[in-house]
Amino acid sequence: MKNKRIVVAATSLSGGGAERVAVLLANYFATRGYEVAFAALLDDKKGYELDKSVKYIYCGCNEGNKIRRAYLRSKIFHDEVVRFAPDCLISFMTMENILFKGKQPFYKVYSIRNDPANEFSTGVSKHLRRFVLSGADTIVFQTEDERDYFDKKIRDKGRIIGNPVSADLPDWNEIGHNKTIVAVGRLSDQKNFELLINAFYKFSQKVEGYKLVIYGEGELREKLSNQIEELGLVGSVEMPGFVSDIHDRMKEAAMYVSSSNYEGISNSMLEALAIGVPTICTDCPAGGARQSIKAGESGFLTEVGNADMLADKMIELASDGELMLKFSRNSRKIRDELSIEKVCEKWVELLS
Secondary structure (H helix, E strand, O other): OOOOEEEEEEOOOOOOHHHHHHHHHHHHHHHOOOEEEEEEOOOOOOOOOOOOOOEEEEOOOOOOOHHHHHHHHHHHHHHHHHHHOOOEEEEOOOHHHHHHOOOOOOEEEEEOOOOHHHHOOOHHHHHHHHHHHOOOOEEEEOOHHHHHOOOHHHHOOEEEOOOOEOOOOOOOOOOOOOOEEEEEOOOOOOOOHHHHHHHHHHHHOOOOOOEEEEEOOOOOHHHHHHHHHHOOOEOOEEOOOOOOOHHHHHHOOOEEEEOOOOOOOOHHHHHHHHHOOOEEEEOOOOOHHHHHOOEOOOEEEEOOOOHHHHHHHHHHHHOOHHHHHHHHHHHOOHHHHOEHHHHHHHHHHHHO
């Protein structure tokens, strides 16, 4: 790309993995000499920090009903992008790009951040999202399974680029770790912590002294709290919410478990692997865990929805210190494979 003006767009400067990657990219482009703007559409919270040279544009709107707000956000977004006059738009959203469907004087890159079988599966939303995606020049997927979900027209625009992991993550406490199993994520149906709690109940019948700690907030807190009480696990299962020192807590745990029904690529899973926490994940769509873990070498993969299998793998791992060390040392290789520089350079190559 001869010119160097880029807009990176996401829901906000706070939140989950997509927002984190968007901010990392914006900052990396700035260090490479690009003129960069970051557009936030849904809220004005500033959890992640932008480089001082990156222009911040807030495109939120609270007027009218849900449909009108969505349209006005997209209109403000469109007008602000046009005003900035970029050479490239990189958007970590889908529907909000609808006003860019026609021919534009800049290159459009859209990024899929979750399992499309869930986001693109039904009704009007399915057709609208495909319509918007068809207007992209390039579509970045995190996994091959995400790309392969779509028809050839969209697949042919696809590039696969994984999520980066930070270089400053701590190392797992191999010798002094405690008997804690950690899980991280929103308390939602997608994460299926109900399954994990059931698996932990089965695990605790065979292995004593462990506790399960689930970090996150969400709409299912009350339901999960009732489940914990009904299974007699009060005191053995904790849900402390979000914490600022999650990586320090993860490095002291005996294992990390992800029980999701579907994911793009779980950032907390990648961080656990990079830290070296022995890891167990459901082999859920869209293939992020399978892409990141070599089963039996750097972690365990289990069937989605299978509490018995998950409990069995938790028991196997807790009972074998050498296996824990093997998983830890192999999984840490992902730090180099998915370093911020290597992943961001793939995006730079995409724009060349």
